[in-house]
Amino acid sequence: MPQDPANDNPTGGFDARMPRRDVLRTAGTGALGLGLGGLTPPGAATPGGGSPSPQDTPAPTPEGLGTVHQAPHLPSGFTGTFTSRFVQAGGLRQHVVVGGNGPPLLLVHGWPETWYAWRLVMPALARNFTVLAVDQRGIGLSDKPEDGYDTRTLAGDLVALMDAFGHQRFAVVGHDTGMPIGYALAADHPDRVERLAVAEAFLPAVTPSPPMVATAQVNDRLWHIPFNRLTEVNEELVKGRENIYFGWQFATKAARRLPDYAVSYYVRMLSSQRNALRGSFGWYRALDTTIAQDEQRRKHLLSMPVLAIGGAKSLGENVGSTMKLVAHDVQPEVIPGSGHWVAEEAPAQLLAALTAFLAPYRTRGRGVQSPTATPTGR
Secondary structure, three states, X not given: OOOOOOOXXXXXXXXXXXXXXXXHHHHXXXXXXXXXXXXXXXXXXXXXXXXXXXXXXXXXXXXXXXXXXXXOOOOOOHHHHOEEEEEEEOOEEEEEEEEEOOOEEEXXXXXXXXXXXXXXXXXXXXXXXXXXXXXXXXXXXXXXXXXXXXXXXXXXXXXXXXXXXXXXXXXXEEEXXXXXXXXXXXXXXXOOEEEEEEEOOOOXXXXXXXXXXXXXXXXXXXXXXXXXXXXXXXXXXXXXXXXXXXXXXXXXXXXXXXXXXXXXXXXXXXXXXXXXXXXXXXXXXXXXXXXXXXHHHOOOOEOOOEEEEEEOOOOOOHHHHHHOOOEOOEXXXXXXXXXXXXXXXXXXXXXXXXXHHHHHHHHHHOOOOOOOOXXXXX
């Protein structure tokens, strides 16, 4: 995507316009360092009466790096529409960026990103939907517990989050790891998900795995999966070299290089927060559990409409082929010229696909859901 003319690389990260070899040479210099609460006020009565439960206790207002007001190069007017909130839901403090009007739309990012991955499409979506862009368990400003990274638990986190906002039915968009999480959410809670859009990932136990010794191109794209599944040693190898490892991931999976300020921002989140590396690897380390869960899920096809999005320079039609194995009603969509990071490489094309796919949901849902709901703290 075009570079932001205001980008002067203030955080010291590598320049995304560099050739790959220069990216890695620059990255070798070392890693970078690293609102509105809206919950039940202290002492307030709870819906059932009596003393507030731990989940009714208000969370602090998000501050600093990772929040809306500390995110670089947001679209014009973004901070007037969206706010960062902490919500205590499902035993987990979750960070979510909320704004807009209309039926609820949950955005689930992928690895190694945060809610920020959706920034370029969020303002337009907020004209018709109440947009909730969440940081997954272990990622960004959300809690980073030791366990709970299988997709059943991650889907449960999101159900609890939507419960806290009072949203019983909602649409979901998931990218990368957000695709198997979105699939689990729709399969485990079919009464909650109206429509599901997924992009650029595989489904454990559904998508055929490549051979251990694959082509060099496939190896470059997928070697991080077995690496991320390792215990401890991957953290030791990446710590202090976050620019190298995550810089490689962003550079090699893009057809249109991401701006250097965006990559630097993600690296700062991963290099400066306690347990951030452990949390980022959590989804991969739980794959054995998720595979067993997906083997059960695939026995019953999804009944809601599914939009399956692939970047033409990345997974392309494979996303649609995968989702046709687990859903009745699948609309494949291939975005021309895009690599893996579709929301940042091709936001206009992604927005057009989502707008068309979500139109029936928007029409039925408007007037039923309350705009920009405030979480109850449940």
